[in-house]
Amino acid sequence: MKKTIIFLLIICVNIVYSQSKIYAFIGKKISVERVKPDDHFYLKYRNVYKVEQVFDNEIKTDTIIFNSYTHMNQIGYSVYDYAIIYLMKNNSGNFIQKRTYYTPIILNKDGKWYGFDRSDETIQDYESITAKNLHISKNLKTAKVVYPELKKRKYLIKAFYPSLFFNYVNKNSIEIKNLKTAENLYKEKVKEIFSKKN
Template sequence: MKKLIIFFMFLVIHLVYSQSKIYAFVGKKISVERVDSENTFYLKYKNVYKVEQAFDDELKSDTLTFNSYTHMNQIQYSVYDYAIIYLVKNETGKLIHKRTYYTPIILKQNDKWYGFDASEENLDEYQKIEQKELHIRKNLKIGRLVFQEKIKNKWLLKTFYPEKFFTKTGRNKVKIKYLKPAEKLYQSN
């Protein structure tokens, strides 16, 4: 009986959180800073992002300030200058980024945003990007701050710029191989 009650509690919690409306946008990072948390179980970050493209009509502001909560000191989306950020409203109606879901956005070309989802195996909807090289020194430096252990650039490069989407061309440079339009990335999440 006790196991059945616990099962139903998890089911209710899952349904409540899975039914939350998601507010998504392509954002340009202005700042991400750790702030004092009211809950010792979570780390809290204050984020300020410029809204480049909203996927929801309710996001009317050109700049959003929201908090992120995580158990670890790993706000990985802060490594990228642009990302699709997925927000929900908390009990008081404020937008928050509770589980730090994001999709990296790498390029704007012909007024369209492009990025990648590292978990995707199928590259059918991805487009080949010709001769576009990125300088990522600043991004790798932020990656070293996110992961405070001593980590080699090689690991950071593979983590944030996976080989199926990028080719390493220098110590702090990668060449884009494949990216997907932001609208399709948003629809698949």
Template structure:
């Protein structure tokens, strides 16, 4: 009976938040800090991001502070220095990142932000990018805090830098193969 009630609560929350207006922005991570949660079912994180690009006029500040709620480990987008993050507003009118949806943003080229959606099945609509190698050592170290189990670098690299978008060069470096502009990524979500 408890399981049935829990499933009902989760579905209710999911339905409520799936009908909320979504606000998206490309941001640079300043800090992500685990804080005390009001709800024992969720972990709570306080996020501070520098706003680099907005997709809605509701976000009017150059620095955004918002909370994230997850019932998993530390939020995965913390691995990336830049991400497109999707927010909703709570009852108090504050931006909240409830479902931890994000899109990794990897590169700024010619004034445009580029990233990838790891769930895309192929690279149709992506641009071939010829760029110098990316040093991802710091990102892999953060990835080890997201996944507390003893995980190998190769698994982390494949999880956060999938082979269809990146070519592995060595232990801590990848080369970009394909990315999509932030605008196209936003429209496809």
């Protein structure tokens, strides 16, 4: 009897979570600002992004405004100029970001977007990119605000531009080594998000 009840509970949880839809898009950051929260449990951020590519037909605008909610003052996605942002809808039908899931997007080459997942530990399924330098001083300035404890540039570069995917050039520049297509990154992240829910 106990096993039957546990089995039914698992089925119910899976049904509820399978109805949670994820809406994703590649966005160019326009602004990310901290605003007054709805409660004392979460920090709230108001985000404005230009929509560069959608992974879902429900995002129909060229600019999207959404709120993010997090327990920590660590909005890592704001460091990058471009990112895949993963949203849900609240009870009012508005896009929100309950957990700050994102994937950094670094390059648009021949009309295709490329990025990386900082949690990846190998470059399997990544493409070797012909050397291309990125000027990242503006991004590192944002990173310093997001992670004030990482005072030195080399620590910020290591945190946001891992050596598996980039080569250090100088204190303001890095060179791309390996990136993955946005479509593959999107599929993997959605799978990861749903596996964490179950």
